[in-house]
Amino acid sequence: MLRQHRTLALFLAFVAVAPLVLPAFYVTLLNYIGLATLVALGLVLMTGVAGIVSFGQQAFVGVAAYATAAISVLAGLSPWIGLGGGLALTAAIALLLGAITLRLSGHYLSISTIAWGVALYYLFGNLPGLGQYSGLDNVPAVQLAGWTIDTNRESYYLIWVFTVAALIGARNLLDSRTGRAIRALRFRSVMAESFGVNTASLKLLVFLYAALLAGLSGWLYAHFLRFVSPHAFGVNAGIDYLFMAVIGGASQVWGALLGASVLTVLKEWLKDILPAVFQKTGNYEIVVFGFLMLFLLQRTRDGIAPAFERLLPARPARQRPPEAPPLPRRAQPPAGQDLLGLRGVVKRFGGLVAVNDMSFTMRSGEILGLIGPNGAGKSTLFNVVTGVLAADGGTVSFLGERIERASQREIAQRGVSRTFQHVNLVSRMSVIENVAIGAHLRGAEGSVAAMLHTDRAEEARLLAEAARQLERVGLGEHLFDAAGSLPLGQQRIVEIARALCADPVLLLMDEPAAGLRYGEKQALAALLRRLRDEGISILLVEHDMEFVMGLVDRLVVMDFGEKLAEGPPAEIQAHPAVIEAYLGGIE
Ligand code: ADP
Ligand code: MG
Numbered sequence: 001m002l003r004q005h006r007t008l009a010l011f012l013a014f015v016a017v018a019p020l021v022l023p024a025f026y027v028t029l030l031n032y033i034g035l036a037t038l039v040a041l042g043l044v045l046m047t048g049v050a051g052i053v054s055f056g057q058q059a060f061v062g063v064a065a066y067a068t069a070a071i072s073v074l075a076g077l078s079p080w081i082g083l084g085g086g087l088a089l090t091a092a093i094a095l096l097l098g099a100i101t102l103r104l105s106g107h108y109l110s111i112s113t114i115a116w117g118v119a120l121y122y123l124f125g126n127l128p129g130l131g132q133y134s135g136l137d138n139v140p141a142v143q144l145a146g147w148t149i150d151t152n153r154e155s156y157y158l159i160w161v162f163t164v165a166a167l168i169g170a171r172n173l174l175d176s177r178t179g180r181a182i183r184a185l186r187f188r189s190v191m192a193e194s195f196g197v198n199t200a201s202l203k204l205l206v207f208l209y210a211a212l213l214a215g216l217s218g219w220l221y222a223h224f225l226r227f228v229s230p231h232a233f234g235v236n237a238g239i240d241y242l243f244m245a246v247i248g249g250a251s252q253v254w255g256a257l258l259g260a261s262v263l264t265v266l267k268e269w270l271k272d273i274l275p276a277v278f279q280k281t282g283n284y285e286i287v288v289f290g291f292l293m294l295f296l297l298q299r300t301r302d303g304i305a306p307a308f309e310r311l312l313p314a315r316p317a318r319q320r321p322p323e324a325p326p327l328p329r330r331a332q333p334p335a336g337q338d339l340l341g342l343r344g345v346v347k348r349f350g351g352l353v354a355v356n357d358m359s360f361t362m363r364s365g366e367i368l369g370l371i372g373p374n375g376a377g378k379s380t381l382f383n384v385v386t387g388v389l390a391a392d393g394g395t396v397s398f399l400g401e402r403i404e405r406a407s408q409r410e411i412a413q414r415g416v417s418r419t420f421q422h423v424n425l426v427s428r429m430s431v432i433e434n435v436a437i438g439a440h441l442r443g444a445e446g447s448v449a450a451m452l453h454t455d456r457a458e459e460a461r462l463l464a465e466a467a468r469q470l471e472r473v474g475l476g477e478h479l480f481d482a483a484g485s486l487p488l489g490q491q492r493i494v495e496i497a498r499a500l501c502a503d504p505v506l507l508l509m510d511e512p513a514a515g516l517r518y519g520e521k522q523a524l525a526a527l528l529r530r531l532r533d534e535g536i537s538i539l540l541v542e543h544d545m546e547f548v549m550g551l552v553d554r555l556v557v558m559d560f561g562e563k564l565a566e567g568p569p570a571e572i573q574a575h576p577a578v579i580e581a582y583l584g585g586i587e
Contacts (some may be wrong), residue, residue, distance in 0.1 A: 004470045005159055007078045007559060009170075012164065013384040015160050015164060018279075019152075019153045019156045019157070020153075020155075021203055022286040023062050024152055024153075027152045027153055027156050028152050028262060029157055029265065029268060030156060030160075031159050031224060031511050031529060032150060032264050032482065033257075033261050033264045034156070034160050034162075034220075034260075034313065035159060035217045035220055035221050035224070035291070035418060036217070036240075036241065036244060036260035036261040036263070036264055036463070037163050037166075037167070037256050037257050037261075038162065038163055038166055038213045038214070038216055038217035038220075038267055038396075039057050039058075039213060039217045039241045039260075040063060040165055040241055040244040040245045040254065040256035040257075040259050040260045041167060041213055041256035041257075042057060042209065042211065042212075042213035043057060043210060043241055043242060043244070043245035043250075043256070044170075044245045044248070044249075044250055044251070044252065044253060044255055044256045045174075045206055045209060045210055045253075046206050046207060046209075046210040047169060047242065047246075047252040048245055048246075048249070048250025048255070049182055049183055049206075049250075049251055049386050050182055050183075050185040050186055050202075050203060050206045050253070051185060051186030051187070051209065052102070052114070052203060052206065053109070053110040053111060053137065054110065054113040054207075054210070054238075054240045054242070054306065055110060055113045055114045055117055055239060055242060056114065056115075056116050056117035056120075056234045056238055057135075057210065057214045057234070057238055057241050057242075058210075058214070058232075058234065058237035058238040058241060059116055059117045059120040059121070059233060059238070060090050060094060060210075060211040060212075060214035060215050060218065061215070061221065061232075061233055061237070062120060062121070062124055062218060062230070062233030063086070063089055063090050063120065063218065063220035063448050064086035064087060064089065064214070064215035064216070064217075064218030064219045064222075064398070065086070065218035065219065065221050065222040065228045065232075065233070066124055066130060066136075066218075066222075066228055066570050067082065067085050067089045067090075067220050068082030068085065068086040068127075068139075068218070068219045068223065069081060069082070069222050069456075070130065070230045071085045071086070071129075072135075072139060072140050072223075073136050073138055073140070073207040074129070074136075074138055075113065076361075077142060078143070078473035079141075079143070079219075079223050080142070080146055082219065082222075082223075082427070083254075083362050085220050086219045087212055087215050087216065087217065089215075090211050090212060090214070090215030090218075091208060091215075092132055092408070093211075093379075094207060094208050094211030094212070095204070095208060097116055097209040098203075098208065098211075099124045100112075100202045101113065101116075101205065101452060102203050102204060102207060102316065103576035105157075105292055105469070110311040113238075114238075117235050117238050119471065120233070120587065121230055121233060121234050121235065122230075124165045124233060125230040128492075129303070131229070133229065133230055133231075134229060135227060135228050135229025135230065135231075136227070136228050137226065137227045137369070138226065138227075139222050139223060139225075139226045139228065140223070141223060141226065142158060142223045145237055147411070148386040149223070153409055153519055155220075155223075155224040156221065156397045158223075158224075159224065159337055159420060162216055162220060162285070163257075164264035166213055166216070166534075167254070167256070167257060167391075168452035169452075170253045170451070171253045171254075172450055172451050172452070172453050173447055173450045173451050174253065174448030175450075176333045176445070176447075176449075176455055176459060177436070177443045177445055177450065177455065177458070177459065177462060178202070178445075178446060178447045178450050179301075179424075179450060180429070180433050180436060180437050180440075181197040181437065181440060182202060182206055183197075183426055183429055183433075184197070184260070184426050184429075184437060184536060185199055185206070186445055187203060187335050187426070188425075188426055189422055190388055190408075190424070191420065191424040191437075192437065192440075193388075193407075193408040193412075194253070194386055194387075194388070194408050194412055194417075194418055195412055195417070195437055195438055195440045195441065195502060196409050196412040196413055196440050196500070196502075197287065197437075197440055198409060198411055198501060199407070200258055203272045205241070205256070209447070212431065214277055215383075217468035218233075218468045218505070219359035224355075229232045232528050235520070236283075238424045240263060240267075240289070243263055243289055243292075243293055244260045245261045246259070246264075246293065246297070246303055246406050247256075247259045247262060247263060247292065247293065247296055247303050247304060248260065248262065248304065248305055249302050249304060249305025249306065250290040250302070250303060250304030251302065251303075251428075252303075252305045252306075252356050253540070254305060254308075255303050255304075255464055257402075257476075258278045258303070258305055258308060258530070260358065262304070263289070264580065266285070266288075266289075266292075267285050267289075268286055270284065270285040270542075271285060272507075274288070284304045295485075296478075298342050318479075320467055320476075320479060321432070321463040321464050322460065322462065322464070322477075323382055323464055324460040324461040324463075324464040325461060326461070326465065327443075327462070327465050327503070328442075328460050328466075328546070329503050330415060330503055330505065332364070332505060333399060333505065334364065334534035334537065335363075335364055335365030335535065336359055336365060337363060337364045337399075338362075338363060338399075338400070339353065339362050339363055339364040339398065339399060339505070339506060340361070340385070340396070340397070340398055340475055340506060340537075340539065341360075341361045341395075341396070341397045341398075342358055342359050342360055342361075342363075342394065342395075342396055343359050343394055343395045343396075343397075344357050344358070344359055344393060344394035344395070345357070345381070345384060345391050345393070345394035345395075345396060345404075346358075346390060346391060346392045346393035346394055347377070347380050347384050347391055347392055348392050349559075353561050354377045354380040354561050355377045355380050355381050355384065355391075355561045356560070356561060356562045357382060357394070357395070357559040357563075358558070358561070358562070359375075359394075360556050360568075362506075362537065362539060363537075364505070364535075364537045365531050365532065365535060365537055365552065366537060366553040367528060367529075367538045367540060367551060367552045367553050368536075368537075368538070368539050368540065368552060368553065368554050368555070368556065369542060369548045369551070369552035369554070369569075370539060370540065370541045370542075370555075370556050370558065370560070371541070371542060371543070371548060371555060371556075371557055372557055372558035372559050372564070373559060376559050376560065376561065377558055377560075378510070378541045378557040378558055379421050379510055379541065380561075381558070382418065382508055382510055382539075382541065384396065384404075385403075385411075385416070385508065386406050386408060386411055386416060386418050386508060387403070387406055387408040387409075387411040390404075391404050392403070392407070395478065395488065398411070398414055398416065398506070399414065401414075401456075411508075412441060413504030414501065414505070415503070415504050415506060416504065416505070416506045417438070417499040417500070417501075417502040417504035417506070417507055417508070418499055418507070418508040418509070418510070419495040419496055419499050419507075419509045419510060419512055420495060420510055421510035421511050421514075421541070423488065423490055423491045423492060424495065424497060425483040425484065425494060425498075426483060427482065427483050427484025428482055428484060429480065429482070429483055429485075429527050430480045430481065430482060430483065431465055431470065431478050431481050431482075431483050431486070431494055432463060432466045432470060432474065432479040432480065433466075434483045434494060434498060435469055435470055435494060435497045435501050436462050436465070436466040436501065437464045437498060437499070437501075438466070438469075438498035438499060438500065438501030438502045439440025439465050439466060439501040439502065440502075441502065441504075442462070442465070442501075442502070442503060443461075443462050443463075444458070445458045445459070450570070452536055455474040459487075465501055466497070466501055467479055469497040469500045469501045470497045472497070472500070472527075473493050473494075473497045473500075473511050473527060474493070475490060475493055475494060475497065478490070480515060482505055486488075489515045489516045489517065489520055490516070492513075492515060492516065493514055493524070495512075495522075496509070496512060496524075496527075500531075504536060505537065506536075506537045506538075506539065507531065507536055507537070507538045507539070508538075508540075508541075509538065509539070509541065509542075510541045511541055511542060511543060512524060512540070512542070512574060513542060513543075513544050514543065514544075521544070521547055524547075525547060525550065525551050528540070528551060529551070540552060548569070549569045549573065552569060553567055553568070554566065554567060554569075555567065555568070555572045557572060557575075557578050557581075559581045563577050563579060564569070564577055564578060565577060
């Protein structure tokens, strides 16, 4: 913490005094760096963190720049009205494009960003009244309380106030309830949904935020240069911004600043050198950037930010988060009530019937084991119950209400929480942050509160809850380790702590004991018994017979998607069909 504050203070001091001591040329360069940082920052959040690759951010810069130019030049209104108008138009276009393109996945999405980037470039160049390819000039300077911001140094402060605010806001955002969900978007969206995160609207939010940062940059650009033309908003610019985010460090907020600085300075420098080398004028810097990018991606996917980080003094060991008032808990249903009921559930994958006519009822307060050979359909059944997969037939009810059509999120809200057979952690995020995702629905603060840090009281309660759950499962020593650095067995336990963080009524666990050592299994069994005594109901898929037999109240046996038997462990152990199909195969 201290280290971070000192670094921040040094940075702010540098930003404040730089234009007073540097020659004019460097002030201008810093202005361009600030403008580019805003756009690259949006890309870091969107591409680096959330995994949505965009080549089209320059279009949003252009939309806002043209909007404010039109408002202030053609309509003669104040640039501040241009700011409002520019951002509003950017937001409207981003929401429209986002609603259409975010449904696309992977490459298709990125290709569509190129498409709109090109489309808007030609639109700027051809719209009558906007000066076409020669652009609009005489854009007025911004006035602030009677002061006209019309020199480079004055523009510097205007640009950097916004840039610093955006950097700090983005850093705060990532370190919050919403930020953890954003960090899970890239590889773990099924997991995030299962804890109640609305991943589609969160993606749109990140997309919108990145577009607004680009729009802000466009507004500043128009009133700093006092001129707009389509050329600044072509596809090349979009690629430059992406380079900046990747070179700087696509998953770190400060990477945007680094990338923007390095590329802007390098570009300026290469513009002088390369034409002399090639004896010809041209945009040769693109070639150098291309090779630089290739080289960096070979050497490090994380850009140069981690290298800079190493130059700073080491981070002191972090303390357990301070105690905070506990989060409210939901009432558990009385024991023995019908909790989960499946009637004739069917799930097909093409011709394969993975789950066929499965029916059973689970009562609150029990541990029900679901066993069966590999490929029997247990995980598929879990995915139907939790809403990851839609059933092809049958009904599922939870506490008397039908849920077979409900989304993962709705099911999570009702108190169903799960672990995954294949560990589903955000591996770079700390253990405690991973677990706090489990408490997503127990918090309510949104992204604006996070950026302004007005969410700290709730945040403290969420983190304290995550720490408590981790201590409860015996991982109190590992709160700040990267989740991916733990051995697999412990990662499974982290998954359990995360599921507990949701304060579940029903806990579904898919092979929690796989990969655990004997002692760890004993501890897990003891934990599950304790949870049952607290009133939590547990549906457990497990392979390890010994583990299951001593633990569960009843068993349901599946084979080839169908129910083979159901009953108390002793009865199941003696069941001829079960011995034939399953136990016989193992023993
Ligand atoms: P279990 O968890 O009991 O080992 P699963 O539910 O994972 O079994 O799988 C049941 C059957 O469904 C298997 O034959 C598996 O190959 C198939 N299956 C599971 N998921 C899919 C999927 N997404 N697409 C196609 N087939 C699947
Ligand atoms: Mg399975």
